[in-house]
Amino acid sequence: MSWTREKMCERASKELEDGFYVNLGIGMPTLVANYISEKNNVTLQSENGMLGMGPFPKKGEEDPDLINAGKQTITSLPDSSFFSSADSFSMIRGGHIDLSILGAMQVSESGDLANWMIPGKMVKGMGGAMDLVAGVKKVLVLMDHNAKDGSPKIVNKCSLPLTGKEVVDLIITNLGVFEVDKGIKVLEIAPDITKQELINNTEADLVFS
Amino acid sequence: MSWTREKMCERASKELEDGFYVNLGIGMPTLVANYISEKNNVTLQSENGMLGMGPFPKKGEEDPDLINAGKQTITSLPDSSFFSSADSFSMIRGGHIDLSILGAMQVSESGDLANWMIPGKMVKGMGGAMDLVAGVKKVLVLMDHNAKDGSPKIVNKCSLPLTGKEVVDLIITNLGVFEVDKGIKVLEIAPDITKQELINNTEADLVFS
Amino acid sequence: MNDKTFKKVYKEAKEALEGVLFDGMVVMSGGFGLCGLPENLILALRDSRVKNLTVISNNAGTEGQGLGLLLETKQIKKAISSYVGENKLFEKQYLSGEIELEFNPQGTLAERVRAGGAGIPAFFTATGVGTLVSEDKTHQSFKGKEYIMETGLTADLSIVKAWKGDKSGNLIYRKTARNFNPVMATAGKVTIAEVEELCEVGELDPDYIHTPGIYVNRILEGKDYSKAIENLTLSEE
């Protein structure tokens, strides 16, 4: 049985150590915020210029001047601070963010990441993704193990244009948890998934320990 | 009769156009502030991180957190703003300051400026002078025409280490006012000073109009 | 530009734009999505019909909102942005070749603008190394790590939106409506700011000014802010 999205997010949240400053990408990574316990002091950064991102607002409390990088209405917290885009990316580029969680189209065995562009399709832009993967201390990819057409997303070499080269540290999919460190090391396998199933669904060579 | 220091400062103050943002160097240039009329909106920048520098404080009103680049106690004005050293020099380097008035040891006919170092003597450092002359739109040198030993300070080529190359636009001395523009053009001569006296006291060729 | 008259305050956005516009100019516009947009100035820019603009802005607006307004009137020749999703009109004009597009990583875009305002012609960053962004760019290694060189950006005109501003041009932004506005204010040959509340000089605390007045050539109090929300998201309880 492969992991549900909820289970994947919960697993990803375990990577958020006490005191971590974390940037969560748009989409599934945003949901990881639901699994942050109040006990461990995790601070969320939003690259449009905010540290200390709070939950979504209650109805009627939304503020058009207070949005996250996905343009969603959010709230602030007592320890929040606001700053410019330049200051925000100085924080990111300068290696001050401990962890970034992003979605991906492809990850290669050397940690190359592709998640911004499909040739031939309209390109919306890379936004802050290239800055995040180049600057943040640890990059975690949270994605389905296979594309919708069933093709593997953990590949020998990305066929799609890269977002960053040798940037991914950890991959969490619905089938398992993988460390990128001179190859793809299998750290955990979802329940009832066999090694062979993992191998069948992965193009890159897997290292089992 | 050569100009007094007061007269020199008063003459320099005429270069402060309405609406100008101005940085005044340490020493005689600081005194130019005394000749700024309230009518023309001149704003003084202090490179340690302040725009809108006010007069020196009255006794008992000095604030150790409020100093200028010469480490003198100063005051703020209603339009003042404070910022970091990095932001201050972004303002300077980025060409946002209209005019800088500095002292000098030597100015060459091509506008090279030497004012920070005498070889063999203890060097205190260039502080912000190199940034100012490289970044500010117009650089005015305010200095005695001759050194204490009588040697000319407007020279063919600076013998002292440079603060900046081809940076000086205007020179005001006790003997006259000079524009640096493919040579040293004499704009004004102090009363009772003859052309010959000027020439005798200047190493660089002078262009009289 | 040094405004010799030191009359920075303008009543209307249209009036504030007078004398600074020309076809083919480069315009920077603050804002992130629809947040912190100089709405009045964008409208006045549209009404001016100035054309062949190169627009530097993180996004290209949505249909009928933000810079989307300048797409309708085909005033934009080129956009330098990090993300232009959510805009079918942009897509159409891009695919038909009417509009040129240069993508910059968001942090690189912000830093290029900051560099432009700070007199830094170029800097090195690891962002984009090994990607399409690095093509044709100077590569250099520092302490064993590879970087690419990016250049500073300036504009003929920067239009920014602040929360409060005083008549000497000091600005304060509110929450995440700050975004690209402060850096763009520094990088325009002329910078025009619109504010929700125009204050008298002395009303703002000098310790909390985000944009010192030196960067603002003209200022106006905007009106009828729509402050549209692009993606209203509420908590469930």
Place this chain on the structure above:
Amino acid sequence: MNDKTFKKVYKEAKEALEGVLFDGMVVMSGGFGLCGLPENLILALRDSRVKNLTVISNNAGTEGQGLGLLLETKQIKKAISSYVGENKLFEKQYLSGEIELEFNPQGTLAERVRAGGAGIPAFFTATGVGTLVSEDKTHQSFKGKEYIMETGLTADLSIVKAWKGDKSGNLIYRKTARNFNPVMATAGKVTIAEVEELCEVGELDPDYIHTPGIYVNRILEGKDYSKAIENLTLSEE
């Protein structure tokens, strides 16, 4: 450094320095002259007797004040500064070869520190072109103007002084005591801040934070600030 325990608040400067000092380390210290100096942390640094320090700071203090204290104990091996006047002890140690000195133009120093904190390994500036400062540096021309390349600076430890700070590390500076403190806070592998007033989280307005808490690993409320005035100048009336 990520402080896993998230216990940022320390009672004493001495305690705050525990575990981060080593001989030969690079230390950045905020302050301009005697204004905005981390007085408590400098004293504790002196008392620690850590030696062979490379100190990055705009000035070298005066005798018995600021970094002058670390000169008395000969803890400084090298200084990277823009101006070291007004300090006879520095002069003596420099002339005798006990201390190494690297002068940077003040704006270049500030920008190098900012770059270090912002992940920018190098940038170009016109400051110092044609002077001693440009010797042995990479020259490059942009749009017909000559620039030199300067590199980013980081430190093993940054010590900074703020006016108010909260327990999550957010800082606010007062007047010109801000100076180099905010950029240095970003460029230390470990940054320790001392504040005049330690506040509870939530007491500072998120719009007016000068240094976001992410940059501050440890924070303490300082005491007995001397806040010496280097050059008392009064108006005549």
